[in-house]
Amino acid sequence: MTVSTKSMRDVFGEELAKLSLEDKRVVALDGDLGNSTRLSFVEKANPSSFLQMGIAEQNLVGVAAGLATCGMIPWACSFTAFITRRAFDQLVVSVDQPKLNVKLVGSYSGLLTSNTGKTHHSFEDIALMTSLPNMIVLSPGDAKEVQRIMRAMNNYHGPAYLRLSRDEGLDFLDDTDEEFIIGKAKWLKRGKNDVACLSTGAMSPRVKIALARLEAEGISITHVHFPTLKPLDEKAIIELASSYKHLITVEEHYVRHGFGSLINEVTSSVQPVKTTRIGIQNEYSECGGNEELLAKHGLSPEKLEIKIREIVEGD
Amino acid sequence: MKDLQTKATEIRKGIISTVYKQKQGHIGGPLSAADMLAVLYFHTMNVKPDQPDWENRDRFVLSKGHSGIALYVALALKGYFPYEELLTFDNLHSRLQAHPDMTKLPGIDMSTGSLGQGISAGVGMALAAKLQEKDYTTYVMIGDGESQEGQVWEAAAVAARYKLNNLVVMIDNNRLQQYGWKKEDMADRQAPEQSHAEKWEAFGWKVVTIDGHNLEEIATGLKQVKNAENKQPIAIIANTIKGKGVSFMEGNFQWHSKVPTESEYHLAISELEEVLS
Numbered sequence: 049m050t051v052s053t054k055s056m057r058d059v060f061g062e063e064l065a066k067l068s069l070e071d072k073r074v075v076a077l078d079g080d081l082g083n084s085t086r087l088s089f090v091e092k093a094n095p096s097s098f099l100q101m102g103i104a105e106q107n108l109v110g111v112a113a114g115l116a117t118c119g120m121i122p123w124a125c126s127f128t129a130f131i132t133r134r135a136f137d138q139l140v141v142s143v144d145q146p147k148l149n150v151k152l153v154g155s156y157s158g159l160l161t162s163n164t165g166k167t168h169h170s171f172e173d174i175a176l177m178t179s180l181p182n183m184i185v186l187s188p189g190d191a192k193e194v195q196r197i198m199r200a201m202n203n204y205h206g207p208a209y210l211r212l213s214r215d216e217g218l219d220f221l222d223d224t225d226e227e228f229i230i231g232k233a234k235w236l237k238r239g240k241n242d243v244a245c246l247s248t249g250a251m252s253p254r255v256k257i258a259l260a261r262l263e264a265e266g267i268s269i270t271h272v273h274f275p276t277l278k279p280l281d282e283k284a285i286i287e288l289a290s291s292y293k294h295l296i297t298v299e300e301h302y303v304r305h306g307f308g309s310l311i312n313e314v315t316s317s318v319q320p321v322k323t324t325r326i327g328i329q330n331e332y333s334e335c336g337g338n339e340e341l342l343a344k345h346g347l348s349p350e351k352l353e354i355k356i357r358e359i360v361e362g363d
Numbered sequence: 364m365k366d367l368q369t370k371a372t373e374i375r376k377g378i379i380s381t382v383y384k385q386k387q388g389h390i391g392g393p394l395s396a397a398d399m400l401a402v403l404y405f406h407t408m409n410v411k412p413d414q415p416d417w418e419n420r421d422r423f424v425l426s427k428g429h430s431g432i433a434l435y436v437a438l439a440l441k442g443y444f445p446y447e448e449l450l451t452f453d454n455l456h457s458r459l460q461a462h463p464d465m466t467k468l469p470g471i472d473m474s475t476g477s478l479g480q481g482i483s484a485g486v487g488m489a490l491a492a493k494l495q496e497k498d499y500t501t502y503v504m505i506g507d508g509e510s511q512e513g514q515v516w517e518a519a520a521v522a523a524r525y526k527l528n529n530l531v532v533m534i535d536n537n538r539l540q541q542y543g544w545k546k547e548d549m550a551d552r553q554a555p556e557q558s559h560a561e562k563w564e565a566f567g568w569k570v571v572t573i574d575g576h577n578l579e580e581i582a583t584g585l586k587q588v589k590n591a592e593n594k595q596p597i598a599i600i601a602n603t604i605k606g607k608g609v610s611f612m613e614g615n616f617q618w619h620s621k622v623p624t625e626s627e628y629h630l631a632i633s634e635l636e637e638v639l640s
């Protein structure tokens with residue numbers, strides 16, 4: 049595993065610029081954050097496909113909906129906190145209910161938002177976006193996966209939400225040019241222990257580091273990465289629930305109504321299994337560096353290693 | 364104009380009959396919008412009822428979605444669906460939802476019902492026409508009460524920035540809303556002065572103020588817009604009367620959404636038939 053040479057946002061900007069040049073239907077809608085989200089790359093490469101909507105997310109989402117009714121493929125992007133929370137009624141009424149082909153991109157998701165603090169963190173977006181009946185929700189783990197997911201999103205006809213992290217992450221997936229399959233979980237490791245870890249987004253590479261350290265101590269734990277949160281890979285979840293005694297879910301989101309809750313929604317009705325959900329608890333966060341905040345909330349590789357060891361030893 | 368007068372009256376009769384027979388729906392706002400819908404669908408807009416998805420059609424977004432019944436009657440009269448289907452309005456499994464649903468009924472260009480949202484979709488349609496080099500016009504109808512939503516002004520700013528001279532927003536300025544403001548010196552809970560013309564001008568729009576019940580003024584206004592050699596989107600401030608066409612409903616906020624009694628229904632229809640004769 050290596051530190052990515054590019055951040056998710058850089059790859060997002062580059063890939064959308066390419067898509068806009070390849071597909072005339074693609075347009076990028078910015079909420080005056082293009083230099084942060086890297087929509088600026090689209091403006092540079094293909095100015096006519098870049099639309100500045102100003103600091104007005106509700107209208108941004110509505111304009112995207114109108115463009116989609118005319119056969120365009122609008123990619124509407126802002127910080128996650130703004131595009132999901134501030135424009136949620138617009139997402140429901142103007143995008144999801146009419147099943148319009150709008151691609152929504154939440155940049156700066158979760159905790160990793162560069163010292164911006166409470167207003168810019170997003171711990172609710174998985175809850176909000178997975179509640180929408182027609183929406184698909186994608187949560188890539190590294191920059192290369194972002195690229196593959198964006199191709200799949202552009203080919204998919206219907207509303208789709210992409211949850212991105214801001215900064216350089218860790219490339220943890222093997223190189224592949226395989227087409228990304230929406231709704232399929234990725235088995236990263238099959239361990240010997242009867243505990244399995246399930247993770248999503250930027251937490252997946254950090255869980256992988258923690259599990260590698262535990263492996264060195266002789267604790268061998270299964271790891272499955274979920275880049276699609278809706279539709280969920282129920283087959284994988286049922287297999288996990290049937291084969292392991294204890295599941296651990298890890299997310300950079302509220303544990304309530306988040307990834308772990310989605311997993312439990314499946315397991316509780318099909319194959320109940322004890323689950324520990326690691327993520328943000330019932331609280332707001334604050335300013336701080338990425339690693340400081342991850343550690344504060346128990347999501348750094350070091351804290352994850354300690355917590356997972358405790359669980360394994362406690363069982 | 365006589366034909367348009369007939370259509371407008373038929374739309375009003377359809378609104379009142381449907382709400383009366385279905386025992387549900389809005390009535391005052393649909394009646395204030397009826398003349399504009401008659402002109403749009405029977406004079407101005409280039410549409411093909413047998414090909415509702417025709418890509419070069421003019422678009423219409425009823426941003427004040429609670430007036431959906433008025434649009435349904437206009438669409439039925441235009442031939443988009445059988446007139447009898449109006450009697451399914453607001454029923455379970457009906458294509459005629461209380462608020463328009465584009466996934467159910469052909470001819471609806473945008474799902475609306477949460478105020479302030481349709482105008483943004485209209486901006487998107489007008490932008491798409493520019494990007495795709497098509498020459499259709501997008502018409503959006505909003506309410507004056509709806510203009511209290513901040514999103515309307517977010518959309519107004521962006522439309523002017525992109526010089527969307529292919530976008531027309533009609534403000535159905537009937538000055539009454541569902542409940543409104545009580546003020547001693549105002550008759551019947553009218554909204555505070557909203558300075559519509561000044562606001563739209565300040566946002567960079569070309570403003571045309573008309574009597575929203577004068578069919579010639581509506582038609583001339585819309586025609587001027589189509590020929591306009593300007594680089595601005597167009598706001599038509601249409602001064603209207605809520606409940607227009609039925610004496611006891613006019614200017615009374617309580618007819619925002621109220622079902623007429625049997626005697627009120629017959630009285631309303633007879634008043635409208637007098638216009639036709």
